[in-house]
Amino acid sequence: MSWIILIIAGLFEVAFASCLGKVKETSGTEMYCWFAGFLVSLTISMLLLIKATQTLPIGTAYAVWTGIGAVGTVLMGIFFFKDPVSFWRIFFIFTLIASIVGLKSVSH
Template sequence: MNWVYLIIGGFCEIGFAACMGKAREANGGTALLWWVGFAAFLTLSMYLLYRATLTLPIGTAYAVWTGIGAVGSVVVGILIFKEPATFWRLFFLFTLICSILGLKAVTNA
C-alpha cells in the first residue's frame, strides 16, 4: 500500500503544479479557484508522501515522488501549456523515468 500512496501523491504533485500554471493564466475568482485546487493537491500530496515514508526509505520515497511530479509536470507543460517537446527534453524525461523505475526495482519494501 505504501507504493500506492507514493504514486497517488506523485500524481497530486502534478495536480498542484498544473493548478499553479492555470492560476497564473487566470484572474479574479477563477484564479482563486485554481489556487484552492493548488492548496488541496499540495496538502494531499504531502500527506501521502508522509504515509509512504512510514514504511519506505525516505530517500527512495522522496526521489520517486519528486520524479513522478517532474515527469508529469513536463508532460502537462507540453500538452496543456504548449511548452516545446524537443528531442533533448524528451530524452532526459526518458532517463528520469528509467531512474524512477530503477529506484523502485532496487528498494526492498
C-alpha cells in the first residue's frame, strides 16, 4: 500500500510543478487559481510522502518520489508546454524510469 501512496504522491508532485508552470503564463484571477492548485497539490504530495515514509526507507521513497515527479514533469512539459524533444532527452527519461523500477525491485 505504501508504494501506491508514494506513486500518488509523485503524481501530485507533477501536478504542483505543472501548476507552477501555468502560474508564470497567466495573470490576474487565473494566476491565483493556478497558484491555489499549486498549494493544494504541494500539500497533498507532501502529506502522502510523509505517509509513505512511515513504512518505506526515506532514501528510496524520496528518490522514487522525485523520479516520478521529474519524469512526469518533463512529459507534461513536452506534451502541454511545448518543451523541446530530443533523442538524449528521451534516452535519459528512460534511464530515470529504469532507475525508479530498479529501486523498487531492490527495496524490501
